[in-house]
Amino acid sequence: VLLLLLLYSIILVLLIALFISDMLMKPLQTLLGATEMVNEGHFPQISYRADNELSQVVARFNEMTVGMHERRKLERFVSEEATRTIENEILLQREHTGERLRAAIVFVHIRGFDELCETLLPDQLIACLNLYFAAMEPVIRHNHGVIDKYIGDAIMVVFTDSGNDTQDSSAHACLAALAMLDCQKELALQLQAEKLPPMEIGVGIAIGEVIRGKIGAETGRKDFTVIGDVVNLAARLESLSRKQPTPSAMVSAEIVAECRSAFCFEKCGETSIKGKKDKQL
Numbered sequence: 001v002l003l004l005l006l007l008y009s010i011i012l013v014l015l016i017a018l019f020i021s022d023m024l025m026k027p028l029q030t031l032l033g034a035t036e037m038v039n040e041g042h043f044p045q046i047s048y049r050a051d052n053e054l055s056q057v058v059a060r061f062n063e064m065t066v067g068m069h070e071r072r073k074l075e076r077f078v079s080e081e082a083t084r085t086i087e088n089e090i091l092l093q094r095e096h097t098g099e100r101l102r103a104a105i106v107f108v109h110i111r112g113f114d115e116l117c118e119t120l121l122p123d124q125l126i127a128c129l130n131l132y133f134a135a136m137e138p139v140i141r142h143n144h145g146v147i148d149k150y151i152g153d154a155i156m157v158v159f160t161d162s163g164n165d166t167q168d169s170s171a172h173a174c175l176a177a178l179a180m181l182d183c184q185k186e187l188a189l190q191l192q193a194e195k196l197p198p199m200e201i202g203v204g205i206a207i208g209e210v211i212r213g214k215i216g217a218e219t220g221r222k223d224f225t226v227i228g229d230v231v232n233l234a235a236r237l238e239s240l241s242r243k244q245p246t247p248s249a250m251v252s253a254e255i256v257a258e259c260r261s262a263f264c265f266e267k268c269g270e271t272s273i274k275g276k277k278d279k280q281l
Contacts, residue, residue: 098213
């Protein structure tokens with residue numbers, strides 16, 4: 001009798017252990033594995049239904065991963081600088097008020113874009129812009145530029161100094177401009193394959209002190225960007241570059257002074273620029 005009772009007890013313990021394993025241990029192991037996937041940048045969903053507290057934990061985890069996935073999608077519409085600033089504000093628990101820094105500003109624009117808008121259908125125009133942005137963005141990132149914003153067909157890029165080299169931003173801006181001008185050939189082939197018209201770009205580059213921060217209504221929408229005379233100058237130079245016979249980059253005198261030893265520049269003569277009293281070289 002004692003042996004039978006012992007045997008039944010062992011069987012009962014095994015059944016309870018199996019029950020606990022199925023109800024608790026396996027879901028916990030699945031949840032642990034899912035958290036590792038989140039650390040790797042994936043957003044899994046766990047399928048688990050039971051009338052216990054663990055099912056509530058799993059449900060909250062699924063809600064969290066859905067939210068993280070949606071936020072990851074939204075990050076594509078926010079600049080890297082804005083994302084980093086928001087993260088720092090959360091850590092420091094205070095709002096970023098803005099800062100002065102030295103930066104090279106690059107504006108890129110499609111030459112004759114107004115004419116393209118008149119001749120292309122809306123879906124064709126969107127296809128052109130998507131191919132154009134897809135070609136330019138990797139080049140910008142490769143040369144350490146941060147895309148501040150897209151303004152229609154224009155791209156505004158910010159290059160800041162890194163380390164002890166005070167000419168990082170100007171050199172990287174020039175390298176990015178040359179690479180973007182060079183990638184027009186590949187872009188033309190892609191446009192031709194899609195039976196879309198070719199496009200050419202103009203580039204403007206200026207360097208100096210800018211103010212970086214959140215601009216906008218106190219209780220409404222804000223845009224994290226850089227402002228200042230240098231930004232306006234880069235935009236004006238880009239507009240002037242469209243008047244050149246071939247796609248080119250127009251740069252400020254400060255860029256020439258810093259990069260003369262590394263790049264070849266061609267003088268365009270003195271030019272009047274809106275917002276500037278003196279003519280610019």
